[in-house]
Amino acid sequence: MPSLNLLSKKQKYALHLTSLDILQEVGVIVPYEEALRKLEEAGAEVDYRGQLVRIPQHLAEEALQKTPHRFSVYNRDLKTRKILGGDETHFGTVGFATNFYDATSRTYRRVTVQDLANATKIADALDNVELYMCMGSPMDVPHEIVDRYMWAIAFENTSKPIINEAMQKEGALDAIEMASAIVGGVEELRKKPIMLLLMSITSPLTYDRATLEAFIEACKLGIPVFVNSGPMAGATSPVTLAGTLTLNMAEFISALVIRYVVNKDAPLIIGSWARAIDVREASAVLGGPEFALLHACVAHMAHYYGIPSAGGGVLSDSKSLDAQMGYEKALTGVIPALAGLNLICGMGLIASENTMSLEGLVIDNEIVSMIKKIVNGFEITDETLALDLIKKVGPKGSFITERHTLEHFRKEIWIPKITNRTFPEIWVKSGAKDLWVKAKEEAEKILKDHQVLPLPKDAKDKIMNIVKGKKEGV
Amino acid sequence: MSAEKVIEKLRLAVLDYNTDEAVSAAEEVIKLRVDPLRAIEDGLAKGIREVGEKFANGEIFLPELIMAAETMKKALEVLEPELKKEKKERKALGKVLLGTVAGDIHSIGKTIVASMLTANGFEVYDIGEDVPAEKFVEKIKELKPDVVGLSALLTTTLPEQRTVIETLKREGLRDKVKVIIGGAPASKEWAEEIGADGYGANATEAVEVVKKLLGHFK
Numbered sequence: 001m002p003s004l005n006l007l008s009k010k011q012k013y014a015l016h017l018t019s020l021d022i023l024q025e026v027g028v029i030v031p032y033e034e035a036l037r038k039l040e041e042a043g044a045e046v047d048y049r050g051q052l053v054r055i056p057q058h059l060a061e062e063a064l065q066k067t068p069h070r071f072s073v074y075n076r077d078l079k080t081r082k083i084l085g086g087d088e089t090h091f092g093t094v095g096f097a098t099n100f101y102d103a104t105s106r107t108y109r110r111v112t113v114q115d116l117a118n119a120t121k122i123a124d125a126l127d128n129v130e131l132y133m134c135m136g137s138p139m140d141v142p143h144e145i146v147d148r149y150m151w152a153i154a155f156e157n158t159s160k161p162i163i164n165e166a167m168q169k170e171g172a173l174d175a176i177e178m179a180s181a182i183v184g185g186v187e188e189l190r191k192k193p194i195m196l197l198l199m200s201i202t203s204p205l206t207y208d209r210a211t212l213e214a215f216i217e218a219c220k221l222g223i224p225v226f227v228n229s230g231p232m233a234g235a236t237s238p239v240t241l242a243g244t245l246t247l248n249m250a251e252f253i254s255a256l257v258i259r260y261v262v263n264k265d266a267p268l269i270i271g272s273w274a275r276a277i278d279v280r281e282a283s284a285v286l287g288g289p290e291f292a293l294l295h296a297c298v299a300h301m302a303h304y305y306g307i308p309s310a311g312g313g314v315l316s317d318s319k320s321l322d323a324q325m326g327y328e329k330a331l332t333g334v335i336p337a338l339a340g341l342n343l344i345c346g347m348g349l350i351a352s353e354n355t356m357s358l359e360g361l362v363i364d365n366e367i368v369s370m371i372k373k374i375v376n377g378f379e380i381t382d383e384t385l386a387l388d389l390i391k392k393v394g395p396k397g398s399f400i401t402e403r404h405t406l407e408h409f410r411k412e413i414w415i416p417k418i419t420n421r422t423f424p425e426i427w428v429k430s431g432a433k434d435l436w437v438k439a440k441e442e443a444e445k446i447l448k449d450h451q452v453l454p455l456p457k458d459a460k461d462k463i464m465n466i467v468k469g470k471k472e473g474v
Numbered sequence: 475m476s477a478e479k480v481i482e483k484l485r486l487a488v489l490d491y492n493t494d495e496a497v498s499a500a501e502e503v504i505k506l507r508v509d510p511l512r513a514i515e516d517g518l519a520k521g522i523r524e525v526g527e528k529f530a531n532g533e534i535f536l537p538e539l540i541m542a543a544e545t546m547k548k549a550l551e552v553l554e555p556e557l558k559k560e561k562k563e564r565k566a567l568g569k570v571l572l573g574t575v576a577g578d579i580h581s582i583g584k585t586i587v588a589s590m591l592t593a594n595g596f597e598v599y600d601i602g603e604d605v606p607a608e609k610f611v612e613k614i615k616e617l618k619p620d621v622v623g624l625s626a627l628l629t630t631t632l633p634e635q636r637t638v639i640e641t642l643k644r645e646g647l648r649d650k651v652k653v654i655i656g657g658a659p660a661s662k663e664w665a666e667e668i669g670a671d672g673y674g675a676n677a678t679e680a681v682e683v684v685k686k687l688l689g690h691f692k
Contacts, residue, residue, distance in 0.1 A: 098629070098659055110661070123610070137629050137659070146629050167630050200578050234537060235582045279535035282586045282677055354658065 002340030003377070006293065012451055015246045015301060022205070022250035027054040030207040030258070033217060038261040053254075060253050067307045071224060071267035071344075073131065074192045076159035076182060076453055081192075082130055084224075084269050085308035089337050091368045091374060092131035093123050094312065094345040096150070096165065098139055099355040103321055103436050110139040111356055113153060113317040119348060119356055120157035122443055125450040126361065133163040133198070135348045136356050145470040147171045147175035151195075152463050153177055159453035163345075164310070166197040172214035174466050176223055181462035182455065189224040196269070197223060198416045201251045204232035212258075219266035220257050226310060227255040230273030232284055235445050237274070241290060244299050248274045256283035256307070269343065269463055272298040278317075286315040286352045287328030293370075296339035297334070303340060311336060314346030314364055314371075315353065321360055321436040331365050338373045361440035362446075366418050373414040385410070418442060476506045484517025484549060489524060491541035492608045494547045500552035512557040514564060518546045518553075519595060523550035536586065543589035547662040566597035571619035571651075573605040575634035583677070584658060587623065590677045591684060607634070607641035614647055621684050624670075626657040634662070636668040652687040658678055 007015070026046040030036055031051045040046040044056040063253055064398035070085025082090050099108050100115045123129045134150040138415045141149045147165060155178060166172035179195050180186045199215045218225045229251045231237030237244040252270040257267050276290040277283070285291065295311040302309030318324035329346065336344055347364035350357050378384070389404045399405050419436040420427060427433075455463070475483075480502045487496035496518075501657050503513040506535050525604050527540040528534045548602050554685030556562065577599045581603050586686050614622060622642075624635045642648040654672040665673035672687055 096629075098661075143629055143633050167628070205577060208579060231583065239537070265579070277536070277582075279537060280532065282536055282583070 001336065002299065002303065003375075004296060004298050004335065004340075005300070005336035006339070010200075012301060012304045014298075015242070015249065016304070016417040018061055018246040019250040019253055023055040023060050024057060025054065025252060028053045028211065028251070028254045029053075029206045030209060030254075032212040032216070033261075035212055035258060039257065042257075042261045046259070050060075055254060055257055056433050059335075064253060064305050064307065066260055066264060067256050067305075068265075069306050070271075070308055072078050072192075073196060073224060074194050075153075075161060076194055076455075078183065078192050078194075082161060083266075084310070084342050086342070086418050087340060087341060088342060090130040090343050091314065091333075091347065092163070092343060092345045092349040093119075093129055093135050093361070094315070094353055095133045095135050095163075096137045097135060097349050097354055098137050098354040099351065100136070101320070101350060101355045101357040101360070103357065103359045103440060105357065106320060111136040112140045113138045113149065113180060115156050115356060116150070116153050117448055119358060119361060120154055121241060121450060122358055122361055122446050123348060124158035125162060125446040126347075126365040128372065129160065129361075130159045130367045131163060131343060131345070132160045133345050134165075135361075142471065142474045145171075145467070147471040148174055148467045148470050150186055150220060151175045151300075152467050155179070155463055156455060156460070157452055159192070162195040163198050164195070166199055166211070166214040166218065168210040169213040169217050172197050172217050172223075174336060174470070176218075176221065178463045178466060181459040186221060193224050193267070195223070196226040197225040198228055198271070201227065201229040201255065203229055203251065204247060206209055206256070215255075215258065216262050219268075220264040222263060222266050224267040224269065225472060226269050226271050227261070228251060228271040229255075230275060230284075230312075232280070233274070233276040233290065235277040235282075239276075241276075241294060241297075241403040242469060244274050245294060245301070248272055248294075248298065249301050267308075269300065269308040269310050270298075271345070272342070273311075273312045276297065282316070284352055285317060287317040287324070287332055289331070291315065292332045292335035295336035295341055295344075297367075299339035299341035302342070308342050310343035310345060311341050312346055312353075313337065313341065313344035314367060316350050317352045319355070320353050321350070321357060321363060321434075322440070325360070325363075329364060330371070333367060334371045334374060334376050337371050340389060358443040359436045359439040361417065362442045363435060366416060366439075370414060370419075371415070376410060382443060386410075405418075475502060475506065477506065477512075480506060480508060481513050481537055484513055485521040485524075487549070488521030488542050488545050493540060493541075493545045495646050496545045496549040497552055500549040503553060504556050510553045510560065511564070513548070514557075515552055518549055518567060522546050523595065524572060524592045526590075526593055529593070539593055539625075540586065540589045543592040546592060555600040564597060567595040567690055568684065569597045569599070569617065570618040570621045570623060570684060571599045571601060571610075571617055572623040572625065573601040573610060573613075574603040574625040574627070575631050575638060576604055576606040577630035577634060578626050578627070578628055579603045580657075583627070584623070584625040587625075587656065587674075587677045587680045590639060590681050594681050594685070596684065607638045610638050611641060611645050614642070614651060619651060620688055621652045621654060623680070623684075624653065624655045626655070629659045632657070632659050632664070635670070639669055652684075654665055654680065654687070 316328035672683035
């Protein structure tokens with residue numbers, strides 16, 4: 001249950017009304033005739049020449065109301081399922097890095113197919129990665145079809161639900177074909193989706209034609225869409241966080257309206273990457289306090305509307321696995337989690353999502369584990385209040401030998417995997433190693449020992465053929 | 475008002491990010507028949523150089539830098555027609571044309587690079603987003619820039635940077651301009667691969683690259 005509350009009811013209402021005004025008076029650019037026609041039919045005011053759509057309040061609120069409150073996504077085993085929406089918070093990796101950080105040499109290089117395969121395999125093994133967003137954009141394949149490679153590497157190296165960008169209709173259809181080959185058909189895929197198609201809105205208030213086509217195709221087929229938008233406060237949205245938030249939500253509502261006029265049954269989750277711009281470097285700030293605040297508030301608004309929410313979290317702008325990474329990831333993770341954001345994506349990347357790190361992914365798994373413990377809180381019952389026990393043990397007594405301690409400790413106390421708690425002398429004697437060294441050992445162990453659920457051979461062949469076919473076309 | 479006073483007014487307007495003041499001072503320049511070139515050099519350019527230094531020192535930040543560049547731009551809009559009338563030309567460090575490639579609608583990075591270049595004494599033309607190669611050609615022929623900057627923010631539009639360079643070669647324009655590229659998925663290796671003259675990882679680097687390419691060393 002969400003336990004953080006940053007917005008009063010009055011404030012949420014003010015944000016909501018402003019979003020409605022933005023949609024009604026400013027509008028969104030929708031450069032796709034089919035969408036424009038459908039929106040006009042539904043009651044929107046459409047300027048065909050400027051491709052500008054103004055959405056009236058009644059249509060916006062109808063779309064909000066009729067958006068599915070939650071939907072399920074599945075692992076490839078079609079048994080393990082995650083519900084997106086409602087009160088659950090799930091965690092996942094984030095994409096789409098073009099760099100790889102080698103912690104041992106402290107150097108950067110471009111992501112390769114092998115890097116991505118390794119990272120995906122590690123993500124598959126880590127318990128706290130629940131959904132897998134393709135972590136990297138391999139730079140050793142043809143740029144034009146990099147998304148096909150990303151899907152293929154993902155399907156091969158993890159059996160968890162996959163999120164990847166669908167930047168044009170063809171790419172979306174290829175991804176759907178790959179996934180259908182795995183589950184036995186597009187109807188099966190619709191019933192038990194093993195992937196989500198990510199599509200980005202360009203702030204402020206602008207859609208891109210190619211991604212719109214992909215979005216609408218996915219909606220028609222009922223394949224879940226992850227609508228991303230990341231306005232930059234001070235650059236592509238007002239520098240004031242409230243202005244950024246209300247603009248971001250207006251953009252999402254416009255996506256809900258498009259979904260609504262295309263297919264009322266299509267599952268959709270909004271994904272906010274609203275952030276601030278760094279006023280020295282002009283870079284996007286993903287690890288800062290504004291990020292944490294904005295995404296907690298996106299969670300609040302999504303709960304207000306009763307729609308599934310996702311967003312960035314467990315993110316850092318640090319270029320290495322240092323203290324900055326630690327505090328940024330922890331704070332941008334725990335705050336939206338306490339606010340009840342349904343899906344928090346950030347694991348595995350550093351340097352403002354530009355860079356993949358295998359050790360970083362293992363560390364993030366630990367951070368998320370700790371966040372989950374905090375978010376889950378603790379039970380207060382007669383058993384846990386333990387009055388009888390306290391009476392029994394009494395003043396000056398010890399609880400360590402009590403059966404109550406044995407029975408409850410695993411549930412009550414977080415047991416870390418790599419977090420160091422040893423006494424200083426022991427730490428020094430063992431080599432005074434920093435956390436990332438332990439994480440590296442863990443990553444190497446996983447790469448050596450972990451078995452990914454194998455793809456059925458015909459699916460594997462089908463996927464390879466799709467990639468090969470596209471490669472020949474380039 | 476004397477020439478010195480109005481030129482000082484221009485300089486201070488830029489330092490204060492006061493667009494209204496700058497425009498009114500520019501109009502005064504014309505009314506008083508002060509040399510517009512002198513007004514630009516000793517007023518606007520001087521002011522923006524000071525702003526650039528303050529930014530480099532960490533005394534002011536991006537929004538201030540950008541506002542100063544905007545202020546200068548608005549004043550230039552008033553003064554440039556006057557320059558044209560008198561058949562004079564600005565003594566900028568160079569002329570830079572910037573655009574985001576076809577299929578890509580991102581603009582913020584390019585806007586910041588434009589502001590930084592302006593603050594560093596360059597004449598900048600931003601031809602917008604989703605610019606097809608043919609339009610780059612058209613604008614290069616029209617404006618005759620020294621440097622052309624290509625921005626791409628998506629891995630799918632990145633290849634367009636190569637397309638623009640190939641198109642310039644075909645049109646016999648490649649050796650008439652220096653081409654620089656930028657954007658999150660771009661890199662020095664990619665710049666080399668496609669035959670660009672330079673790459674900047676951020677706006678500050680972009681300015682350094684442009685300065686080097688045009689032979690201006692610090």
